[in-house]
Amino acid sequence: MTEPLVVAIDGPAGSGKSTVARAVAARLGLEVLDTGSMYRAVTSLAIRAGVDPHDTDKVTILAREADLGVGERVTAGGVDLTDTLRTDAVNDTVSVVASIPAVRRELVERQRAWVAEHGGGVVEGRDIGSVVFPRAAVKVYLTASHTERARRRGEEAPESVARRDLLDGGRTVSPLVVASDAHVLDTTDRAIDDVVEEILSWL
Numbered sequence: 001m002t003e004p005l006v007v008a009i010d011g012p013a014g015s016g017k018s019t020v021a022r023a024v025a026a027r028l029g030l031e032v033l034d035t036g037s038m039y040r041a042v043t044s045l046a047i048r049a050g051v052d053p054h055d056t057d058k059v060t061i062l063a064r065e066a067d068l069g070v071g072e073r074v075t076a077g078g079v080d081l082t083d084t085l086r087t088d089a090v091n092d093t094v095s096v097v098a099s100i101p102a103v104r105r106e107l108v109e110r111q112r113a114w115v116a117e118h119g120g121g122v123v124e125g126r127d128i129g130s131v132v133f134p135r136a137a138v139k140v141y142l143t144a145s146h147t148e149r150a151r152r153r154g155e156e157a158p159e160s161v162a163r164r165d166l167l168d169g170g171r172t173v174s175p176l177v178v179a180s181d182a183h184v185l186d187t188t189d190r191a192i193d194d195v196v197e198e199i200l201s202w203l
């Protein structure tokens with residue numbers, strides 16, 4: 001059996017992952033899985049339930065029991081969480097939730113199941129090429145200058161983005177790293193079409 005086609009797109013906040021992932025997926029006729037939205041959804045659920053994000057046991061139970069639906073809208077048990085995912089409360093807490101090993105194990109399993117169900121996909125995150133799909137057909141690691149990343153993040157304060165970068169890059173489990181066989185692409189002064197063409201040329 002041939003393996004489903006997976007394009008792994010990793011990189012820090014504001015590196016252009018979502019835009020690039022959507023454009024590459026459209027060209028290949030694949031769907032996009034935004035794994036950051038899954039970590040954000042669990043964080044949002046913890047906040048709603050009044051669970052301390054540092055309480056690893058409780059957050060893990062929430063993650064295991066969450067009936068997550070990820071797509072254009074992100075839902076849990078029918079409740080639409082989409083509008084809560086980019087609030088300051090979630091931005092400030094998501095790195096804590098994403099550093100819990102059992103939460104990562106749970107979400108990684110779901111990410112693999114999603115790809116199996118969808119027959120492949122463009123998957124964006126932080127550890128996709130390094131941990132989730134080490135055999136992805138193409139691994140892309142996007143970067144951009146600090147100024148450009150802050151500009152793209154718009155409403156989110158640069159300090160908040162910098163803090164998440166530090167936590168995401170420094171955690172012990174699946175830190176943000178460049179997979180050894182990833183193509184590193186700086187998107188700072190590049191047109192989106194140009195970036196997409198380059199990625200497609202690697203397939």
Ligand code: DC
Pocket residue numbers: 013035036037039040094095098124125126127128164168
């Ligand atoms: O891509 P994003 O900014 O929506 O990600 C939100 C947070 O989730 C970010 O702090 C890093 C974390 N994350 C992760 O640890 N692993 C992933 N595969 C995706 C996101």
